[in-house]
Amino acid sequence: MLLFREKFPADWLSKVLANLPAVLVDHAHLERKAATSALNLEKYRDLFPRVEELNAIAIEELQHFQLVLALLKQRRIAFGQPYPSPWIAGLMRSVRSGQRQQVIDHLICCSLIEGRSCEKFQVLASELKARDPELAAFYAGLVESEGNHYATYLLMAKSIDDSETNRRLDFYLDLDAKLISEPNPLPMLH
Numbered sequence: 001m002l003l004f005r006e007k008f009p010a011d012w013l014s015k016v017l018a019n020l021p022a023v024l025v026d027h028a029h030l031e032r033k034a035a036t037s038a039l040n041l042e043k044y045r046d047l048f049p050r051v052e053e054l055n056a057i058a059i060e061e062l063q064h065f066q067l068v069l070a071l072l073k074q075r076r077i078a079f080g081q082p083y084p085s086p087w088i089a090g091l092m093r094s095v096r097s098g099q100r101q102q103v104i105d106h107l108i109c110c111s112l113i114e115g116r117s118c119e120k121f122q123v124l125a126s127e128l129k130a131r132d133p134e135l136a137a138f139y140a141g142l143v144e145s146e147g148n149h150y151a152t153y154l155l156m157a158k159s160i161d162d163s164e165t166n167r168r169l170d171f172y173l174d175l176d177a178k179l180i181s182e183p184n185p186l187p188m189l190h
């Protein structure tokens with residue numbers, strides 16, 4: 001289902017595994033930002049008819065945020081400051097202005113972020129199985145939800161303008177492939 005043209009760098013996994021507490025704090029912020037992104041999409045006229053669906057996604061992301069916070073508490077990891085993701089900032093920088101163009105680009109960016117989360121959570125679920133089964137199960141439990149968000153955002157864009165979405169998706173998949181390969185030593189998921 002995922003369309004990515006480039007694998008995330010091979011050293012991503014070792015970086016994450018070596019910094020799990022910091023990555024969990026970053027993950028908490030990622031879920032918080034996913035909830036606010038769903039709400040931010042409600043400002044577009046083309047998405048007014050989808051406001052309940054977007055609320056449902058925001059609620060789900062807020063629940064994920066709560067789950068990560070509970071995990072932090074249980075592991076005595078302090079909630080802390082977020083780092084900005086150069087990959088997400090790079091995608092968002094290419095969102096064009098103007099109602100119709102902006103909503104399609106914004107939805108594609110949200111879709112790709114959800115898709116990369118789905119992909120990485122799947123890898124973590126399998127890689128953590130032996131060394132941290134509880135965390136592995138936690139990540140496995142998020143895969144389906146993030147995969148659904150990926151598909152929902154992409155289908156929302158397509159229902160607004162299918163050919164424009166395909167054209168911009170082609171652009172964004174190339175941009176993702178370029179940005180994902182750039183080194184990021186910070187202990188972050190994206």
Ligand SMILES: [Fe+2]
Pocket residue numbers: 031034060061064145146
């Ligand atoms: Fe989530």
Ligand SMILES: [Fe+2]
Pocket residue numbers: 034061114145146149
């Ligand atoms: Fe999500």
